[in-house]
Amino acid sequence: MAPPSSRRSGFSKKAQYSVFTGYLLAALGALLGAALLALSFWQPGSFAPLRGAASDAVTPVGEVPAAARAGSQSAWDVVTGYFYAGSQNARLREENEIARIRLAEAEAVKDENRRLKALLDLAKGDVEPVATARLVGSSATSARRFAYVGVGRADGLAPGMPVQSPRGVVGRVLEVARGSARVMLVTDSESVLPVRRAGDNTVAFAEGRGDGFLRIRLINLGLNPLEVGDVFVTSGAGGYYRPGVAVAVLSELTSDGGLARLIADPSATDFVSIEPIYEGEAVEASRVRGENELTQQELEE
């Protein structure tokens, strides 16, 4: 069908002007978009209040589908549970035995840990989470991987705080508004997380790839000591995350490390806890720029 000829202005001066104004406004709008884009590239935080107000308005709405999602997941689990009850029972009993043995081992390790920490005078209690919240939304269409939580500055959140689910690291707080916050997930392509292999001290960086995998890059290059199935935990370097929280399991080897799968899959995560920054001083120190360093003259004084 041919479109209606509303845009064809004919000889009417008024119609010609209104068509022209439409084109002009559209072109100006595109220029405005380019200018806003340039500004948000140059000063990424400049629109944070505006975005914060929008997410403050949206996140309460998101609570409902988030709760429904969690509910439907558990309802499905109940249904499938009936079908696999028998075989699962046997398997669980076996797993339980093994878990008991491992628990005893862990108790011993914990005991030893406490002794060694006391020796070093490093006794640090359990970290109290700042807030607990539901992941209410995510940037499901964008190439970036963000999620939203329904707690914000009013609950004590600050940018940089680590976000964890009961299974492991989910991400860290990027922007806070009054009653909501934006979380950069560890799978985001701009996220880098210092990790080490559980069991020894093979240190590496876990970089997000944007497709759900983490790329493990070893810091010490040479022979690749990793094996498929290795578990990586946070190393505590950088100061944001406390050490020893599970991050990912290696699933594929590459020449300089490997590809790892997340342990705490955010789409299967219901509640997350937001913890304070592990070592605030280290984070502050890393923010000191080159130009703020002491000059040679000041050092000599």
Added chain:
Amino acid sequence: MIERRGRPLRSARYRNSGINREASPLRANTVPYGSILAGSLLPVIALQADVMPLAPPLGFMMLVAWRLTRPGLLPIWAGVPLGLFDDLVSGQPIGSAVLLWSLAMIAFEYIEQRVPWRGFWQDWFTAGLAIVLYVLAAMALSRATVSPALLFAMLPQIVVAVVLYPVFARFVSRLDLFRLARTRRVG
């Protein structure tokens, strides 16, 4: 004396659709914008896809569907306010949808002048091309590090969006019927 007939002349089914009804201007003017805003919002709050971008860009698809179904209904500059709202909720840097949606509206205007006669397949082709270009451009503007892995991860989203376009076009034409339904009583 003329007596009243026992049964009403018109059946109950037609009681509310008399000739003294017209389309409500409020509904006729808000449904397109409301549905596009809802399309921007829906992937953010309702679809949890955190490992990779899987949800099609519903806001942009609704804009394209309205633009192709009803040429001339949305003004050419409609991409500016609608794109700004999409930027606020989508996690993209502010300005990316303002720019891309405006450019898309201008491009559709140009295509419509060059090829005034259109059909279903041509609409799908135009919309599909627009969606592919939009998703790739949005990825380039999102400040993400573009790697082959990320490009591969965008592929399902693009395919889903292009394949689902006719569904959305049909949905928009349903919404258009709803938009112009005669509901307001005159006199």
